[in-house]
Amino acid sequence: MSDIQAAIDAEVKSNDVLLFMKGTPKMPQCGFSGQCVQILNHLGVPFKGVNILESDELRQGVKDYSNWPTFPQLYVKGEFIGGADITREMFQAGELQALLKDKGLVAA
Template identity: 60%
Template sequence: MADINERITDIVGKQDVVLFMKGTPLFPQCGFSSRAVAILDHCGVAFEGVDVLQDMEVRQGIKAFSDWPTIPQLYVKGEFVGGSDIMMEMFEAGELQQLLDEKEVAKA
């Protein structure tokens, strides 16, 4: 498990915004991942999509890494933010854009 934790730590450390998702940003494979991509696109930030369907070790490891049972999962500047529902709540309240601005993440 240490190996996968190191891989995930490396992934979330390389980009300002990382979305662990089912599918890719151009071709999401579930409604929740699609909604997460749409939110990030609307916020105008650059982000890395990690397709957990292509790597079962990452798919299981990310759940333990964040102690969050579902996918998608959003990380901003290495910190876990939440899943699709939390992203939607934060987006609707203006909190997600505020977080992205405060963390000075790269724009798309």
């Protein structure tokens, strides 16, 4: 495992909810990242946002880590959930809320 892969793996495993995104939670730099931030904030779940625009190595490393080509990428308790479309669809169907509740991350 390369250094960048090890660093990404450590981030994924040490944060209950992690969003690899363009920009930061306070200043998203693309609409899709902004949507995911809005959903997580609406649900009141604490999360860490990692700005993949800060490093080409990080951006490529996250793509390789997840085998997913686009951003944002949402992880919950170390499990890759998906990008903005999947996150939004799960939220609208109530599945994201159920997952977060099952993992003990949000109240009922």
